[in-house]
Amino acid sequence: MSRPRPPHSIRPYNAYNIFFQLERSRILQLEHHYHDPALDSPALTFDATDPTSDYTGPPRLPERYRQVILPIDWHLPNKIKKRKRLHRKSHGRIGFHALNQQISRAWGNVEEEVRIFLRKPCSNRGCEIPDGNAKRSQRALHSRHQLRAYEVKPRQFMHRSVAPAAPLFLRPAPSAPSRPSRQSRLRP
Secondary structure: OOOOOOOOOOOOOOHHHHHHHHHHHHHHHHHOOOOOHHHOOHHHEOOOOOOOOOOOOOOOOOHHHOOOOOEOOOOOOOOOOOOOOOOOOOOOOOOHHHHHHHHHHHHHOOOHHHHHHHHHHHHHHOOOOOHHHHHHHHHHHHHHHHHHHHHHOHHHHOOOOOOOOOOHHHOOOOOOOOOOOHHHHHOO
């Protein structure tokens, strides 16, 4: 009889993930004047001072993001608690590649106030891998070593019924397709 698998914990967002979400919303809303219709309802917008939310970070957003309207679940890494994303067309304001470049440039020039804000939510949620995930990561590392061993010593696993391919020098040369002679191509 198989034992039930223990539920594994959800890894929290790291500082860059949080920054990416905040900066993406800021760029779309303040620089490209995009208004997401899903955020029209006050019940769906984020308020850090709301006691019923799962938010455990600092109570105020940095000055750079105070005017940005965020969804209520922007900070949750858990897919179960997040609202289902509506399938609709892209905003079309800025391409994904250009948006990524702009965000990565901004990440290199982050203000100190934003850095402090990003550290606090990360430290409150325990960005280190919990003990439950440590065993899982050890198993993944072990399986990677097994794959490397297979790549280094493929003859170990040749006992299967698959016939090995012939070496290149023993294979017959591919026949060249017949081409019409030059004289036949020149004649009308």
